[in-house]
Amino acid sequence: MGEQLQNEPLITVENLTTGYDSAAILENVNFQVHRGEILMVLGGSGCGKSTLLKHVIGLLKPQGGRIIVNGTDITAADADALRQVQKKIGVLFQADALFGSMTIFENISLPLYEYTDLSPQMIQRIVKMKLTLVNLAGYENHMPEELSGGMRKRAAIARAMALDPVLLFFDEPWAGLDPMLAAELDVLIKRINAAMGTTIVIITQELASIFSVAQRVIMLDKSERGIIAQGDPRELRAHATDPRVVNYFQRAVLCENEGEK
Amino acid sequence: MTTFPAQGREYSLRMEELEPGHAVFFISGRLALKELNNFIADAYRILKDKFPARLDINLAGITSLDSAGALALLQLQEDFASGSASVEFHDATTQIKGILDLLHERADHTPALVPQRKTPLILERIGEASLHLRHDFVEIMSFAGELLIALTDSLLRPKTIRWRDVLFYTKRAGVDGLPIVGLISLLMGLIMAFMASLQLKLFGANVYVASLLAVAMVKELGPIMTAILVAGRSGSAFAAEIGTMIVNDEVNALKTMGFEPTRFLAVPKVLATILVVPLLTIFADVFAILGGLLVGLGLDLTVYTYIQQTRTSIDVSDILTSLLKSAVFAVLIAGIGCQRGFQVSGGAESVGASATSAVVSAIFLIIVADSAFAIIFHYVG
Numbered sequence: 001m002g003e004q005l006q007n008e009p010l011i012t013v014e015n016l017t018t019g020y021d022s023a024a025i026l027e028n029v030n031f032q033v034h035r036g037e038i039l040m041v042l043g044g045s046g047c048g049k050s051t052l053l054k055h056v057i058g059l060l061k062p063q064g065g066r067i068i069v070n071g072t073d074i075t076a077a078d079a080d081a082l083r084q085v086q087k088k089i090g091v092l093f094q095a096d097a098l099f100g101s102m103t104i105f106e107n108i109s110l111p112l113y114e115y116t117d118l119s120p121q122m123i124q125r126i127v128k129m130k131l132t133l134v135n136l137a138g139y140e141n142h143m144p145e146e147l148s149g150g151m152r153k154r155a156a157i158a159r160a161m162a163l164d165p166v167l168l169f170f171d172e173p174w175a176g177l178d179p180m181l182a183a184e185l186d187v188l189i190k191r192i193n194a195a196m197g198t199t200i201v202i203i204t205q206e207l208a209s210i211f212s213v214a215q216r217v218i219m220l221d222k223s224e225r226g227i228i229a230q231g232d233p234r235e236l237r238a239h240a241t242d243p244r245v246v247n248y249f250q251r252a253v254l255c256e257n258e259g260e261k
Numbered sequence: 262m263t264t265f266p267a268q269g270r271e272y273s274l275r276m277e278e279l280e281p282g283h284a285v286f287f288i289s290g291r292l293a294l295k296e297l298n299n300f301i302a303d304a305y306r307i308l309k310d311k312f313p314a315r316l317d318i319n320l321a322g323i324t325s326l327d328s329a330g331a332l333a334l335l336q337l338q339e340d341f342a343s344g345s346a347s348v349e350f351h352d353a354t355t356q357i358k359g360i361l362d363l364l365h366e367r368a369d370h371t372p373a374l375v376p377q378r379k380t381p382l383i384l385e386r387i388g389e390a391s392l393h394l395r396h397d398f399v400e401i402m403s404f405a406g407e408l409l410i411a412l413t414d415s416l417l418r419p420k421t422i423r424w425r426d427v428l429f430y431t432k433r434a435g436v437d438g439l440p441i442v443g444l445i446s447l448l449m450g451l452i453m454a455f456m457a458s459l460q461l462k463l464f465g466a467n468v469y470v471a472s473l474l475a476v477a478m479v480k481e482l483g484p485i486m487t488a489i490l491v492a493g494r495s496g497s498a499f500a501a502e503i504g505t506m507i508v509n510d511e512v513n514a515l516k517t518m519g520f521e522p523t524r525f526l527a528v529p530k531v532l533a534t535i536l537v538v539p540l541l542t543i544f545a546d547v548f549a550i551l552g553g554l555l556v557g558l559g560l561d562l563t564v565y566t567y568i569q570q571t572r573t574s575i576d577v578s579d580i581l582t583s584l585l586k587s588a589v590f591a592v593l594i595a596g597i598g599c600q601r602g603f604q605v606s607g608g609a610e611s612v613g614a615s616a617t618s619a620v621v622s623a624i625f626l627i628i629v630a631d632s633a634f635a636i637i638f639h640y641v642g
Contacts, residue, residue: 057517083519097514099506111518
C-alpha cells in the first residue's frame with residue numbers, strides 16, 4: 001500500500017476548466033506532478049499560471065474538472081478535508097506575504113503552535129533550524145520590514161517549510177531578485193528538494209533558471225488556454241517543433257549562456 | 262522662394278518652388294515637443310497660401326527630432342496630401358526615418374480593444390447602484406453568518422482564541438482611545454450644560470442642568486458618541502489592516518496554511534471591541550458629567566447638589582441598557598470594519614475606499630440600531 005502510494009502522482013489535474021465571468025482562461029488542462037520532482041510551470045503574462053496555482057492550492061474552485069492533491073480530490077473536499085491537505089503543502093507567494101505585525105520567529109512558528117503540541121523550546125529549535133536552512137540564522141527577532149526583499153523571500157520559504165510539507169509551491173520566486181540572489185535561490189531550491197525529498201512546483205516566467213533547476217516543465221499558452229508542451233527542458237530544447245516553444249527555449253538558452261559568461 | 266524668419270526658433274523653414282506646381286519645403290534644425298505649436302503654426306502659414314500639387318518635404322537639415330516632432334510631420338503630410346496633391350519626405354537620415362516608421366506602423370491605426378467607457382445614463386446608474394446594494398447586503402449577511410459561527414465556535418473553545426491579539430486590540434481601541442473619548446465627552450458636557458443653563462436660568466431652574474445632562478448623556482449621547490469615535494479610530498483601522506493583508510497575499514497565505522481568516526483576524530478584533538466600547542462609554546458618561554459639573558459650579562451649584570441631582574435622574578437600569586447598546590454598537594463597528602477589509606480587491610485605492618466605507622457604514626448602522634433600541638425600550642421598558 002505504502003509502496004503503491006509512493007508511485008502515485010502527488011498532484012493529478014484532470015480536465016481543469018476555469019475562467020472569470022464568461023471568458024475561459026484554462027480549458028481542459030491535464031497534467032500530473034510526480035513525487036520528489038521539481039516542476040516548472042512556464043508561460044507568458046496572462047496565460048493562467050497564477051490562476052492554475054490558486055486552484056491547485058485550494059484558493060479557487062474550478063468551473064469543471066478535478067484536482068487530486070496527495071490523494072484527496074480538493075474540488076469536492078469540504079473545508080476540513082481541504083485544510084488537512086493544505087497542512088501538507090507550503091506556498092511562497094510572489095509578494096512574500098509575511099505577516100507584517102509579527103517577527104520572523106512568530107511568522108514561522110505560527111503553524112507549529114497551531115497544529116502541533118510541541119514545547120516552546122522544541123518550536124524554537126525548529127524555527128532556528130529552518131532559518132539556518134535558508135541562510136537567515138539569527139534573524140528570528142527581526143520584523144519583516146527590517147529585511148531586504150531577498151531575505152524576506154527566504155524567510156517566507158522558511159515559513160512555508162515550517163511543517164515539513166511534502167509539496168512546496170513557489171509563485172515567481174525570482175521576481176525582484178538580483179542575479180546573485182537568484183542564483184542563490186536556485187541552489188536553495190535544489191538543496192531543499194535533495195535533502196528533504198520535497199516535491200517543488202515553481203510558477204514562473206523566468207528564463208535563466210530553467211535548465212539549472214527544473215527537472216520537468218509545463219508550458220502554458222494564452223491563446224490555447226492550456227498546455228502546449230511538457231517534458232524535460234533539455235529534450236524540449238532539442239526536439240520541440242511548436243514555434244512558440246522553440247522561440248521560448250531559444251531565449252532561455254541565450255539567457256543561460258549570458259549567465260555563464 | 263519663401264523663407265521664414267526663424268528668430269528665437271530652434272528650427273528654420275524654407276519653401277522653394279522648382280517649377281509651377283512643384284515645390285520643396287526645407288525643414289532644418291531641431292524639431293521637438295517644446296516648439297511644436299510654433300512649428301505647426303509657422304508651417305501652415307507658409308503652405309496655406311501657395312500649396313503646390315506636388316510637395317517634397319526635405320528633411321536633410323533636421324539635426325534632432327523627437328516623437329512629437331515626427332507626429333507633426335506626419336500630421337502635415339496627412340493634412341495636405343488630401344485629394345490629388347502628393348506630399349513626400351525626402352533625404353531623411355536613417356535615424357529620422359526610424360522615428361517616423363515607429364509612429365507610422367502602429368500608434369495611429371490600432372483601435373482600442375475596449376470601447377471608451379461612456380458615462381452611464383441615469384437609469385443605468387440607478388440599476389447599477391441597486392444591484393450593488395443587493396450584492397453588498399448579501400455579502401454583509403453571509404459575513405455576519407460566518408462571523409457568528411466563528412464567534413460561537415471560539416467561545417465554546419476559548420483556548421483557540423488568540424488572546425494575545427485580543428489584548429493588543431483592547432489596548433489599541435480602548436486604552437489608546439481613552440484620551441480623545443474623555444476630552445470630547447468633557448467638552449460636550451461643558452457645551453450642553455452651558456447651553457442648557459442659558460435657558461434654564463430664565464426660570465431659576467439651574468439645578469436641572471444636572472438632570473438634563475445626565476439623562477441625555479447616559480441614555481443616548483454617551484453610547485452614540487463613543488461608538489462613532491471608535492468607528493472612526495478602530496473600525497477604519499480594522500478595514501485598512503485586513504485590506505492591506507489581502508493586497509499583500511497575507512490572507513491567502515493564512516488560508517493555505519489552513520487558518521480560517523475570519524477566526525484568525527476578525528474574532529480577536531470583535532471580542533476586543535465588545536470589551537472596550539462599553540467601558541469607554543462609562544468613561545464618556547463620567548467625563549461629560551464632570552464637564553457639566555464645571556459649568557454647574559459657575560452657576561453657584563454645589564458639588565453635592567449637582568451629584569445628588571444627577572443620581573436622582575438616572576438609575577441603574579439606564580446604565581445597564583446603555584451598556585447593552587454600546588456592546589451591540591461594538592459588534593457592528595468591528596464586524597463591518599472586518600467585512601469591508603475582506604472585501605478589498607486590487608490595490609491601495611481599494612484599501613482606502615474600504616476604510617472610508619467601514620466608517621460610513623458603521624455610523625449608519627449605529628444610528629439605525631439606536632433607533633431600533635429606542636422603539637424596543639419604549640415598548641418593553
